[in-house]
Amino acid sequence: MMLGILAAAVCLSGLQLAESEPSVAIVGATIIDGTGRPPISDAVAVMRGGRFVAVGKRSRIKIPADARRVDGRGKWLVPGLIDMHVHIDEVLTPGTFVLYGVTSVRDVGSNVATMQALRDRAAKGEVLPRRFWMGRNIDEGVPSWWGAVAVKGPKEVPALLDAMQREGVDGVKLYVRAKPDVTRAVILEAHRRRLPVTAHLSNTLPSTAAEMGIDNLEHITTLLDELRTLPGHTPDGYLKTFVGLESVNFRGAKTEHLVRSLARHHVAVTPTLTVAVLPVGGEAGAVATYGDWATVPSGWRKFWADPYWDFIATKGWTPEDYNRIPTARAKFFGLVQQLNRAGVQIIAGTDTPAPWVLPGAGLLAELQLLVEAGLTPSDALRAATGRAADVLRKGASVGTIRPGRFADCLLLDANPLEDIRNLRHIRSVFLGGTEADRGTLDSAFQNADPKSVKTGPP
Numbered sequence: 001m002m003l004g005i006l007a008a009a010v011c012l013s014g015l016q017l018a019e020s021e022p023s024v025a026i027v028g029a030t031i032i033d034g035t036g037r038p039p040i041s042d043a044v045a046v047m048r049g050g051r052f053v054a055v056g057k058r059s060r061i062k063i064p065a066d067a068r069r070v071d072g073r074g075k076w077l078v079p080g081l082i083d084m085h086v087h088i089d090e091v092l093t094p095g096t097f098v099l100y101g102v103t104s105v106r107d108v109g110s111n112v113a114t115m116q117a118l119r120d121r122a123a124k125g126e127v128l129p130r131r132f133w134m135g136r137n138i139d140e141g142v143p144s145w146w147g148a149v150a151v152k153g154p155k156e157v158p159a160l161l162d163a164m165q166r167e168g169v170d171g172v173k174l175y176v177r178a179k180p181d182v183t184r185a186v187i188l189e190a191h192r193r194r195l196p197v198t199a200h201l202s203n204t205l206p207s208t209a210a211e212m213g214i215d216n217l218e219h220i221t222t223l224l225d226e227l228r229t230l231p232g233h234t235p236d237g238y239l240k241t242f243v244g245l246e247s248v249n250f251r252g253a254k255t256e257h258l259v260r261s262l263a264r265h266h267v268a269v270t271p272t273l274t275v276a277v278l279p280v281g282g283e284a285g286a287v288a289t290y291g292d293w294a295t296v297p298s299g300w301r302k303f304w305a306d307p308y309w310d311f312i313a314t315k316g317w318t319p320e321d322y323n324r325i326p327t328a329r330a331k332f333f334g335l336v337q338q339l340n341r342a343g344v345q346i347i348a349g350t351d352t353p354a355p356w357v358l359p360g361a362g363l364l365a366e367l368q369l370l371v372e373a374g375l376t377p378s379d380a381l382r383a384a385t386g387r388a389a390d391v392l393r394k395g396a397s398v399g400t401i402r403p404g405r406f407a408d409c410l411l412l413d414a415n416p417l418e419d420i421r422n423l424r425h426i427r428s429v430f431l432g433g434t435e436a437d438r439g440t441l442d443s444a445f446q447n448a449d450p451k452s453v454k455t456g457p458p
């Protein structure tokens, strides 16, 4: 009998513990919830058990008596940001994402061992962003880089996707060597498994992939591939991205066809303007972009000086090559603007850790570049919050400040809808309802060890 009473008591206290788990209430801030709805002034967001439990006007929300209150008056509360294009297995200091308000990332190519190691680190209490994983890049024939897997043809696709699903992918990504038959098979098989598909394509036209039902396309540069005419002597490698762009005609039939295909088939586009702009700008460009709100630590500088990164560097460029940059930039930005005007869903991704594209701070730079390309600050913010979550098909968990979602949010000292650069004025970052220790994250960032991450084949 004694045992019985004891068991009952334990049970009861367990129950009480769950119910009395302390809440946090952010009181008085203006909430921009990430859905695109108008901001709610003098609002309250209550977080408990890692989730938002109540959000709305202060006059309508009952704040639990025991809640820890955070004074939000004169501040803005926005959802934690999502970087939709990262390679986290090469990021020296993944906690830096959270330091700059990026609470979720979509990884587009890391290997399963890295993803498992990060799960273990997070389980031990390290502050890391939530990770959504698109598995290895799917190539055709021979893998075009060490991070890709290749199928011989469409018949091999179902088995590959079975294997990727067993590893726990949240979607898949097609890569440059995939031709139309493989592209079609991957889209079909992924959708059969309810997985979204994104791609960095070269052997299949973006408009063809759109007509096949692809969900998302990466890099504005790959869309311009469909619109440009390459000169007879086309250079190889990184410089190729900047060649032939003067031939792109935004009023021509090719552009019209591509833009119409993407809009009609609801294909989201991740322009990754940061990786189009920052590696060619070098250190001076990075300083101009980040200013004093994100200095580049010496460990990161050393990391990028490694010859591994030569594939995305201006090494050996002539003055004539550098002269191509202004035209290229105008075309990158012009196409983003045209897509946005046509109603194509633009989402925010960076390709960090490409040279000078810092984790976290790089996404704030990307949003700034999207505004430069013609998005409103509100639209740019949605590209990294609610809209990004919908493209991930994780809108029920992340991306917005609504009851039931993970309590990931940033308290800002200035209004990001007035100026997107106000996202730099982060007062606090909450990840799953817990305020991140930004001092610790910053010191890990400053003390980055370039040897801690292995680039190249595992």
Ligand SMILES: [Zn+2]
Pocket: 085, 086, 087, 108, 351
């Ligand atoms: Zn990438």
